[in-house]
């Protein structure tokens with residue numbers, strides 16, 4: 027009479043094989059973290075009985091989804107944990123400030139030089155350490171004086187007959203407009219014009235990991251509504267960050283219960299879009315021969331979950347002067363706002379340790395010990411902060427590398 | 434052995450509650466159980482702490498007993514009872530007049546039954562069939578039969594009772610017609626042993642019928658089989674009943690972390706009562722009916738199916754066995770059959786165990802001339818009381834134990850035993866140690882009854898070797914590991930085979946591969 031067993035997050039599919047436990051980066055460094063199986067399908071049975079079984083140690087989950095990638099039974103381990111945190115955990119002021127990337131971003135941006143100066147100053151940092159619990163080892167990503175959107179509105183995209191929409195994300199808008207400009211250059215070179223979405227809000231990933239689900243949901247609805255309009259006008263929606271992309275494609279339906287089936291196939295990272303256009307012959311780009319770069323590619327956790335790294339790798343290989351090493355897939359340990367919190371700093375660095383060693387090994391493999399042309403390439407901006415802070419190696423988004431290589 | 438005031442035969446909930454009451458009244462008490470505590474009907478039922486609503490229309494007296502005992506058990510056994518509340522739902526095709534009458538009868542019996550709108554019912558319990566046309570809220574609750582029985586046993590011991598497990602009563606010691614003790618055997622020993630007592634109470638459930646023939650007495654009993662299905666997690670938070678004449682598969686009970694759907698009711702011959710299994714046909718029938726209560730059951734993973742036997746007692750006046758007494762039956766065999774020294778207690782329900790114990794202990798005390806009054810309703814059972822599990826300071830490995838054993842966790846040593854042995858049910862070494870020490874276990878099935886080890890969705894595939902090793906270590910019998918595993922897996926297969934499909938089948942294949950030597 028019964029054929030299939032399906033329940034929220036596929037919790038019942040779990041065979042208790044513990045493969046997820048083996049790959050969890052947090053589990054490896056933190057004895058307080060119960061691990062994906064216990065925090066996910068096992069814990070969920072108890073939480074369904076009584077929310078009092080909610081374990082505060084779930085705050086340690088990086089939401090890296092490596093457990094989900096590993097699970098042979100299709101259990102959405104990370105989603106179950108993420109949903110539990112939204113339902114059961116409270117939050118404090120510091121979590122609120124770190125999570126509201128839009129708000130803090132928009133407050134800080136006009137005063138960027140001041141903010142950057144102040145956030146970097148020792149006494150202020152230790153104040154934040156003491157009062158807000160932001161670790162004083164962290165340098166805050168610097169805020170840019172001019173937003174990407176104000177630059178973009180002044181760009182003339184009138185000369186095109188085909189368009190894409192660009193979901194730029196908070197990082198491009200407030201911290202690093204250049205990455206957005208790089209995308210516009212590439213897309214224009216491919217023969218497409220770039221539109222902004224009618225309305226764009228932060229995807230909400232930081233809100234979710236800090237247990238502010240209702241606000242994340244509202245923002246998600248606004249984003250999806252704008253995207254539907256763009257799709258109706260025949261436009262794909264391109265992104266540059268693996269986390270925003272993953273959040274809007276997978277966390278919206280699985281964790282926030284936001285229906286996005288019509289949007290999903292049109293929402294993608296630039297590299298996937300460009301690779302497909304070039305493969306089909308619709309677009310051809312010419313790359314410089316004189317760009318000599320030695321690149322160690324780091325698959326960010328959400329990139330691994332998206333399963334798209336080959337698109338990026340293939341595009342990079344098309345640049346004549348590039349030497350490329352793909353590193354073992356390891357978590358960098360920062361996981362969005364996680365690593366910014368004082369109590370997590372040590373875990374964050376311990377997890378990242380294996381990746382930092384990988385980077386050192388890649389440098390040797392590329393024979394680039396003293397080469398200024400050595401970079402790490404990844405789609406995730408929080409990985410960028412973590413790797414640059416911890417290893418001093420510059421980190422570039424593949425979009426910037428590709429734009430730099432344009433003839 | 435010395436002569437006892439009273440011997441209680443049977444370590445189900447009735448025997449356990451009786452031993453507690455007798456011991457609390459100062460009688461020297463011995464309880465004899467042929468197997469483990471709770472290995473009869475008490476370990477194979479639905480776990481519903483009846484509000485009495487189910488009986489309100491047909492059996493007012495039974496309903497009144499239930500609601501009274503329901504209130505008492507919530508108070509004295511807070512770690513065994515979960516006050517989930519219950520709903521009686523009326524579906525299209527059922528009669529709303531029945532519902533009206535039902536509410537009236539509940540109120541006559543003193544049960545707080547509140548009719549609510551279908552919308553309100555869906556708000557309270559989103560899992561109910563959204564097509565419902567009426568709903569009534571009642572004070573049903575979920576009770577863990579293993580824990581309740583254990584708590585009674587522990588309290589009995591704390592009041593001086595002796596518990597003799599794994600000993601079978603085979604006959605009675607007689608003197609001039611009077612029963613003045615029992616004959617007992619234990620496994621591996623051919624000669625039986627005599628143990629004397631001033632009174633013998635038979636609380637052996639359905640097995641009473643066979644045993645009492647040894648005293649030349651006949652009680653008309655009929656075994657009635659009830660099959661149930663366990664789903665892997667909580668589908669609904671409240672007890673959900675169908676508001677109609679009681680019938681098959683019309684109750685879903687949230688039991689601990691699972692959901693239990695039941696039951697059927699079929700008369701079966703005595704031959705099979707020691708090895709009751711649910712059949713695939715019964716599982717099908719249960720599912721068919723169950724999905725109309727809660728549609729999500731159609732795609733929720735089933736972990737196993739099981740069956741228990743209700744002892745139905747025929748009214749003495751009735752020769753052809755058609756009219757069956759549903760209430761509590763206390764038989765004074767001196768009065769009834771001219772055999773002094775022997776009393777039988779049977780019938781009733783898990784819900785009314787305390788009352789049954791009170792009634793039979795009153796009878797025993799009257800025979801022995803003891804004046805002590807019953808205090809079982811006033812004193813909390815071990816484990817009852819406030820124990821917090823939602824404090825940020827309480828580590829995860831302790832929370833499940835608190836949920837199960839309440840204040841008894843203070844007797845567990847987590848400093849040395851915080852390692853989790855059974856992951857699905859989060860059972861630690863500390864909890865195993867506690868069960869071995871206070872309740873005496875002989876194998877993993879016993880351990881399961883007292884801790885939930887292996888009751889989770891993996892049914893032991895993942896943890897069983899660990900459990901066997903720890904148990905062997907705690908019992909000091911390192912050579913028995915393999916035997917432990919064999920016994921346990923055989924027992925679990927019994928419950929898994931009737932539900933061989935979907936994820937249960939995948940899990941079973943996995944179990945078979947990891948333990949291919951044992952199965």
Ligand SMILES: Cc1cc2nc3c(=O)[nH]c(=O)nc-3n(C[C@H](O)[C@H](O)[C@H](O)COP(=O)(O)OP(=O)(O)OC[C@H]3O[C@@H](n4cnc5c(N)ncnc54)[C@H](O)[C@@H]3O)c2cc1C
Pocket residue numbers: 442443444445446447448465466467468469470471472473474475476477478479480481482483600601602603636637638639640641644658659660696740741742743779780781782783784785
């Ligand atoms: C399917 C089903 C569902 C039920 N659901 C509910 C419910 O939801 N709520 C509720 O309140 N009630 C329920 N009941 C009723 C309840 O389970 C029983 O009334 C109760 O468990 C009976 O307990 P007992 O101790 O009298 O019998 P048992 O639990 O059967 O105990 C008898 C004990 O005697 C032992 N024994 C037998 N022979 C000997 C011997 N020769 N020597 C020594 N020991 C011996 C047996 O091993 C056994 O442990 C249900 C019953 C069934 C069958």
Ligand code: SF4
Pocket residue numbers: 049050051052053061062065086087088089090091092093094103104107
């Ligand atoms: S999402 Fe990452 S950190 Fe969280 S449980 Fe899964 S593997 Fe571990």
Ligand code: SF4
Pocket residue numbers: 039040041042043044045046047062063067096097098099100101103
């Ligand atoms: S990998 Fe999947 S099936 Fe295995 S224990 Fe983890 S969640 Fe369960």
Ligand code: SF4
Pocket residue numbers: 127195196197198227228229230231232267269270271273
């Ligand atoms: S993932 Fe993107 S949109 Fe989301 S918080 Fe980060 S930068 Fe903002």
